[in-house]
Amino acid sequence: MDQQYLDGNALAGPLAEIFAADITTADARCGGCGRTGPVATLRVYGRAPGLVARCPGCDEVLLRFVRGPDAAWLDLRGMVHLRIALPS
Amino acid sequence: MRLTVQRVPDGEVSPYLTGVLAPGDPIEVRGPVGGWFVWRPTDSRPVLLVAGGSGIVPLMAMVRARRAAGSRVPFRLIYSVRTPAERYYADELGRSTIQGDAGVDVSHVYTRAAPDDWPRQPHRIGIADINSGGWPPEFEPSSFVCGSTGFVETVADILVALGHDPRRVKTERFGPTGG
Numbered sequence: 001m002d003q004q005y006l007d008g009n010a011l012a013g014p015l016a017e018i019f020a021a022d023i024t025t026a027d028a029r030c031g032g033c034g035r036t037g038p039v040a041t042l043r044v045y046g047r048a049p050g051l052v053a054r055c056p057g058c059d060e061v062l063l064r065f066v067r068g069p070d071a072a073w074l075d076l077r078g079m080v081h082l083r084i085a086l087p088s
Numbered sequence: 089m090r091l092t093v094q095r096v097p098d099g100e101v102s103p104y105l106t107g108v109l110a111p112g113d114p115i116e117v118r119g120p121v122g123g124w125f126v127w128r129p130t131d132s133r134p135v136l137l138v139a140g141g142s143g144i145v146p147l148m149a150m151v152r153a154r155r156a157a158g159s160r161v162p163f164r165l166i167y168s169v170r171t172p173a174e175r176y177y178a179d180e181l182g183r184s185t186i187q188g189d190a191g192v193d194v195s196h197v198y199t200r201a202a203p204d205d206w207p208r209q210p211h212r213i214g215i216a217d218i219n220s221g222g223w224p225p226e227f228e229p230s231s232f233v234c235g236s237t238g239f240v241e242t243v244a245d246i247l248v249a250l251g252h253d254p255r256r257v258k259t260e261r262f263g264p265t266g267g
Contacts, residue, residue: 004237006261012122025123040124040258 008042008053014065018072021084029080032060039063039082089117092176094142125232125260129157133230133256136222137165138243140213140235144176146260147234151192160191166221168197168213168239195221213239218246225251234260 012024024040035057042053042062053063055078064075076082095106109115127135127150137147144167154163169175181194197213198206223229231252233243240259247257 006237007125007259009122009125009260013118016118016121022121022123038124040122 005043005045005054008038008040008044010044011039011042011051011053011063011065014051014067014072017067018074021086023082023084026082026084028062028082030055030058030060030062031078031080033058034080092142092145092148125234125258127153127230127232129154129159129161131230132161134162134223134227135164136229136231136247137163138213138218138222138231138233138235139165139167140239140243141169141174142176143233143235143239143260143262145234147232148177148180150232151189154192155189162223163192164222165192165194166197166213166217167194168199168217168235170200171198172196172201172203193221197221213243213246215246215250218243218250222247222250225253228253228256231257232260233257235262237261 008024012022015023024038026039027036028039028042029036032055035055037056039053041056043056045052045054049067051063051065052061053065054061060078062076062078064073066073091105093102093105095102097103125146135150137150139147147165151163151165154161165181167175167181172178175181175196195217197217198210199212200210202208202210222231229252231247233240233247235243240261244254244257244259248254
């Protein structure tokens with residue numbers, strides 16, 4: 001994809017409404033190529049309220065997020081797992 | 089809290105923020121959000137900040153946080169702008185005598201027009217600018233790059249090519265209007 005994109009940092013605001021922890025610093029494993037890295041390093045396309053985050057390695061969609069008037073939709077099917085660091 | 093706003097002629101928000109919003113108007117604020125593109129005074133690694141145009145804004149916040157914390161961590165800032173007139177925070181960055189800013193080195197790259205006595209012709213940021221304005225990779229610095237997508241890609245690639253660990257090169261892209 002050649003169009004302009006933002007970093008996964010751009011997800012911090014929208015996701016702060018639905019996650020208690022900061023997801024942008026969590027490590028996501030791509031279901032396409034296996035690349036593992038912080039959500040902040042994904043490539044974010046689209047404009048709010050619809051955002052798509054792709055793997056910087058293989059372009060696979062890891063995350064889709066839509067903020068509707070009375071609900072948020074989150075699709076994480078492209079992501080194998082998320083590892084969220086927590087205080088020990 | 090201070091906001092710096094770049095007015096984009098056909099923008100959705102900036103014309104309102106710069107033209108309509110007035111002192112005393114109430115604003116609702118949420119955050120801060122996002123823990124990735126963040127510098128903490130507890131990190132003692134030297135820091136490289138590379139800004140393209142309005143990308144200087146979050147990096148200036150780091151310079152000010154360093155000053156407020158009384159930190160002595162060495163900072164180097166490379167600021168790429170089109171012309172000297174388009175620099176943000178020109179007064180603040182130009183004065184090396186600001187209390188607490190000892191240890192912040194600033195270098196400029198001009199892409200369209202440079203001052204008369206500038207040693208180099210206007211040019212897009214390249215390896216030489218990063219090499220001389222930044223830290224050697226052996227210092228294992230934390231690098232923060234902010235600007236438009238093209239600028240950030242170019243600089244991040246140069247840093248990695250020079251031998252910097254990609255995990256210590258953090259980026260914040262502004263999108264096409266970022267400078």
